[in-house]
Amino acid sequence: MGPLASQMFTYQRIRRAAGMLFHRAVFSQHLMTTDRPDRPLLLRIDINDLCNQLCTGCFYPKYASKGHRGHSMSLHDFEKIAAETFHLAYYVQLPFGFEPLMHPRFDRIVRIAARYNVPNTGVVTNGSLLLGKRAEAILETQAVTGLAISIDSTDPIRFRQLRGRDHVRLVMRNAETFIRARTDSRVRYPCVVANTIIMRSNMKELPKTLESIISLGVDEVQMFHIEPMDTSNPESAVHCPAEWNEAHERLGEVIRRNSKTRVYLPPPYEADDISKDGRSLQRHTQLSRRSSHETYETDAVPPGEPDSYPEGVFCVCPWMVAIINCWGDLMPCSHRNEPLGNVLNDGFEKAFNSNRHLRLRNNLVRGKLKGACALCTSKTPSSDPLRRRIVRAIDWQPAEA
Numbered sequence: 370m371g372p373l374a375s376q377m378f379t380y381q382r383i384r385r386a387a388g389m390l391f392h393r394a395v396f397s398q399h400l401m402t403t404d405r406p407d408r409p410l411l412l413r414i415d416i417n418d419l420c421n422q423l424c425t426g427c428f429y430p431k432y433a434s435k436g437h438r439g440h441s442m443s444l445h446d447f448e449k450i451a452a453e454t455f456h457l458a459y460y461v462q463l464p465f466g467f468e469p470l471m472h473p474r475f476d477r478i479v480r481i482a483a484r485y486n487v488p489n490t491g492v493v494t495n496g497s498l499l500l501g502k503r504a505e506a507i508l509e510t511q512a513v514t515g516l517a518i519s520i521d522s523t524d525p526i527r528f529r530q531l532r533g534r535d536h537v538r539l540v541m542r543n544a545e546t547f548i549r550a551r552t553d554s555r556v557r558y559p560c561v562v563a564n565t566i567i568m569r570s571n572m573k574e575l576p577k578t579l580e581s582i583i584s585l586g587v588d589e590v591q592m593f594h595i596e597p598m599d600t601s602n603p604e605s606a607v608h609c610p611a612e613w614n615e616a617h618e619r620l621g622e623v624i625r626r627n628s629k630t631r632v633y634l635p636p637p638y639e640a641d642d643i644s645k646d647g648r649s650l651q652r653h654t655q656l657s658r659r660s661s662h663e664t665y666e667t668d669a670v671p672p673g674e675p676d677s678y679p680e681g682v683f684c685v686c687p688w689m690v691a692i693i694n695c696w697g698d699l700m701p702c703s704h705r706n707e708p709l710g711n712v713l714n715d716g717f718e719k720a721f722n723s724n725r726h727l728r729l730r731n732n733l734v735r736g737k738l739k740g741a742c743a744l745c746t747s748k749t750p751s752s753d754p755l756r757r758r759i760v761r762a763i764d765w766q767p768a769e770a
């Protein structure tokens with residue numbers, strides 16, 4: 370390198386360092402320290418990038434078709450992440466987007482998680498691998514407080530059509546066996562929830578599906594409209610509001626007959642819900658996403674509850690959500706794909722306070738919505754951790770046998 374090139378190189382390095390120092394000084398008010406006792410984080414971790422189903426509407430079939438070899442986070446990496454983050458989490462969810470039970474050492478993952486006593490740990494699964502060592506680890510450790518099993522149909526043909534695999538009997542059998550084992554072991558956790566997506570293609574048989582799911586002994590059924598639920602999605606109920614309202618009525622009859630099981634059902638459409646401007650659809654969307662728990666009067670945030678939710682901010686995700694993929698990349702929500710840091714390379718505190726993260730927090734506090742934030746209409750739980758935080762703080766009892 371000649372003297373001029375060397376000078377340029379030094380100048381650029383100094384400039385970059387000065388820029389970073391300037392950023393940190395300006396954004397220092399947005400730094401999040403990790404020695405705090407208030408557990409501000411909703412932590413969603415992908416321990417792998419694999420699934421054994423190919424569901425309609427999921428990103429996974431396309432992802433899998435690109436020939437990914439599949440990666441499972443090592444136990445060492447999971448331990449590192451757990452040690453640095455779990456004391457900060459009020460809720461840890463496995464996974465964010467893939468099938469966690471595909472991890473070859475899922476049982477060990479659960480046993481590692483159990484050491485940290487996170488108040489709420491949720492596992493979302495398609496249920497096809499909920500057996501053997503995996504199920505035993507969940508029941509023995511009592512670390513998983515909530516287990517959500519996705520069941521959109523109990524009809525074998527429809528299930529295959531929606532999920533790309535003939536897994537329905539397997540899933541139903543695993544779920545039933547698991548719930549029975551929980552009862553026999555006289556343990557409290559996990560609360561077993563069935564997640565059912567409402568689509569045009571399964572709408573007619575939803576009452577029958579709900580009856581079958583309830584008969585498994587689940588504690589709760591949560592029914593959600595497919596996303597996106599606007600007219601861009603051919604599977605959305607907005608294309609057939611009358612059909613949804615009729616299904617809603619029939620589902621109501623099933624719920625009344627099975628009053629011991631908590632069931633959340635989005636409301637029927639009202640006349641002005643579907644308008645051209647989409648505003649009233651938005652209202653309906655918000656109503657549709659209200660958790661069933663809100664019917665148990667848990668909507669309010671207790672006054673004085675300590676949290677890191679800045680006053681009046683548009684979105685709390687960059688303060689209260691950490692999504693970590695199986696390579697350690699850190700994202701603040703499901704709508705921003707570009708990582709803001711890497712927790713395995715940099716450590717969590719550094720990644721959670723990267724310049725990109727601080728800039729995003731600064732923009733949101735100042736109401737400057739840029740990039741994905743400018744287009745974001747999300748009302749999902751990941752954009753509203755406080756609601757989830759309160760929701761999960763409530764006590765619950767297993768459904769009576």
Ligand code: SF4
Pocket residue numbers: 420421422423424427428429430466467468495
């Ligand atoms: S089971 Fe879940 S992750 Fe797998 S394809 Fe279906 S929706 Fe996607």
Ligand code: SF4
Pocket residue numbers: 683684685686687701702703704705741742743745746747751752
């Ligand atoms: S994209 Fe949406 S959810 Fe994500 S940080 Fe921005 S406003 Fe929040």
